[in-house]
Amino acid sequence: MVESATEPGATEVLAEFAVSGVLASADHTEAVTRALVDTVAVSLGASGAEGDRILRTWARRESPYGPSTVWTSGETTTPSMAALVNGNAAHLLDYDDISPSMPLHPAAVLMPALVAVAEARGTSSERFSEAYEVGSAVFRAVADVLPQHVHYARGWHSTSTVGRLATVAALGRLVASDVDTVRNALGIVASLTAGSRVNFGTMTKPFHAGAAARDAVMALELAEAGFTANPDELDAPNGFLERYGDQEVAPVGSAGQALGERLEYWADAWPSDAGLKRYPSCYGTHRSIDAMLTLRETAPLAEMPTRITATVHPRGTRALRPGLPATGTQGKFSLEYTLAVAWLRGDVTLDDFTEERFADEEAQALLRRVEIGESAVPPHGPAEFDTGYSVVEVTFPDGGTQVSRTEVTHGLAADPLSDDELRGKFLDCCAAGGYDSETADRIIAAISAEPGAAFTSSIPKRSTE
CATH class of the missing domain: 1.10.4100.10 (2-methylcitrate dehydratase PrpD)
Known part of the structure; x- marks a missing residue:
């Protein structure tokens, strides 16, 4: 060049x-x-x-x-x-x-x-x-x-x-x-x-x-x-x-x-x-989480899966950590952990990456049954896809399986978070950081009225000890 x-x-x-x-x-x-x-x-x-x-x-x-x-x-x-x-x-x-x-x-x-x-x-x-x-x-x-x-x-x-x-x-x-x-x-x-x-x-x-x-x-x-x-x-x-x-x-x-x-x-x-995340984990886990949550809607929840297989597009695992996670923070970059959590809890939230929740015996056992792979051709559905895909297959004790495929994750421009969902995310984050809902709504209102630096006057001064 x-x-x-x-x-x-x-x-x-x-x-x-x-x-x-x-x-x-x-x-x-x-x-x-x-x-x-x-x-x-x-x-x-x-x-x-x-x-x-x-x-x-x-x-x-x-x-x-x-x-x-x-x-x-x-x-x-x-x-x-x-x-x-x-x-x-x-x-x-x-x-x-x-x-x-x-x-x-x-x-x-x-x-x-x-x-x-x-x-x-x-x-x-x-x-x-x-x-x-x-x-x-x-x-x-x-x-x-x-x-x-x-x-x-x-x-x-x-x-x-x-x-x-x-x-x-x-x-x-x-x-x-x-x-x-x-x-x-x-x-x-x-x-x-x-x-x-x-x-x-x-x-x-x-x-x-x-x-x-x-x-x-x-x-x-x-x-x-x-x-x-x-x-x-x-x-x-x-x-x-x-x-x-x-x-x-x-x-x-x-x-x-x-x-x-x-x-x-x-x-x-x-x-x-552009997209706003629905889950507090690496974006490389999001399509698979969406697929798991969709699959979960019709799956026999009383049965613990004997095997979970996630297949993603080529280079779809690059942002993830290799091997099993050892901490809650590493769990954010683990498809094994996030899929286990999605199945067991029906969502993936900020609390799921605390060390206490990460150490949950059920989650630790299930994540070891997750297998991950990449393929240029999805193993389920049409061979064509746009920017990426995830196919999640769950196998149950009786040998039965259920499969779900996701290409567009919720939160992307093609399927954006609603204003209520974005406010909900703001409130959840504020609660995690120790802020009340009144403070959250005041900051949201300040940003919405004037995007820029004006909202900083609404940030509360907190103890720095």
Whole structure:
């Protein structure tokens, strides 16, 4: 992907899109608002969790003052530190937004950074929504150009790696930056890119989202102050696209051309590729959970299955942890555990990942009867499928079986959560984090009235002991 002398490179294309790229003519404010409601919900649900408490305590020692609110405590700190702590909280429960076409959690990185900077600089809700749209498009376009399936297979956590670039672009639009500043900020943040999938199931996975948000804020602030970087970082020899992607299987054409085409597409299409999670576990478990719950409606519940088989599309198990889980947190990335819970309890909830519920003898026994595989051809139903599928088959003691297949999980754009379901999720998360329903409804109302940073005035100040 070598650029011609007259054709703009990928870094320039991305910076220009960030500053002045044309977005969709359709009004996506509702999609942005719902994404913010969801992100704040799952962040508040993580309040007081060990991973939140440790990082928040450290952040307070490092930066005890500033204009930006820490959502899980109500205290204030610098924009970059608020982005770090809030991004970590947003991803901590693994209950945050999804991109069904690729393994991304855009809002968990974008929202904490945008809110922190918008709060510090007094940005309008209109500008905030526009900036989120920029970031949503860039997230997916850069992932396409790498391409993401190669990047992810190498062990990179795309939410963290691609998220840094997408969030710099979003912040560039938020603060009405110029192209040169954004190009330098992209060069800075690309040098900080990291995040490994081997850390899934530990406190470091959600930290990836927070670190990406923090690095994006820091990169923009440094670039605004005159700090320099290679303005062609993405497409330079040994640059970002070469280091983290594979030019042999990337889209045809130059990097700049391919990125421009994908940005144009995703600027309009990103809402169709967004989803809000129904279950607080890795998205790789959701189709199978849905299939199990559907199967359960007609199955003989008095009979304990002797075998459960889950077959998913190729690469459908990549986001999951190999082997059986040893902790509740690891259970979020286990198809064995989530399917056992879905069968036994008729739902998968936040409580199911507490250590007490995880240690339940029935669940531990049943998860050992779960077998998982991948197949390019579904073993049940039509051979064709869109972005993915799961087929769950349950075998009973008498040898009888029941089968269920799911392609579209509830919560995606094609089958979205209703407003009542989203409010219910918010209330459940607030209860988990120790907030009452009045506080929850006050925050929801503030976000719905003005998507942006205004809701932070409704975050209660809590004890930081």
